[in-house]
Amino acid sequence: MFVLKKGIIWKSRVVFINEIVPKRMITYVARLMYSEHYHYPLMRHTIQSNDKNILIRYEWKLANEWNGIHVNVDATPYWAFPNSKSSFIT
Incomplete structure (x- = not known):
């Protein structure tokens, strides 16, 4: 809710x-x-990457239309700040 x-x-x-x-x-x-x-349903996914970005796309077909979600992230690695949420996950 x-x-x-x-x-x-x-x-x-x-x-x-x-x-x-x-x-x-x-x-x-x-x-x-x-x-x-x-x-x-019919599904498909793609992962495209280059030196700067990574694009991940996940799609499914319902009622003859493709629906989906995608994320485009920065491919440059970085160190997480100490005591941050990112450092907790890693």
Whole structure:
């Protein structure tokens, strides 16, 4: 659940997450053993990199349209600052 501000009015909203998987067998096992309603649409991904950037794209096809997410990151390595969130993760 999240809160959305529209003008001066705050409204709460709920997000439903639909679980998708790349293989039909995963969907079958999830439905049979766990009563989970997974979907297996056509999927694709790409990873493109050069000296400066890395582009990662993940897409799935629903209702004859490609949907997806992508991230474009700086490929230059750097040291995390001491006691930062980044240093905790690494």
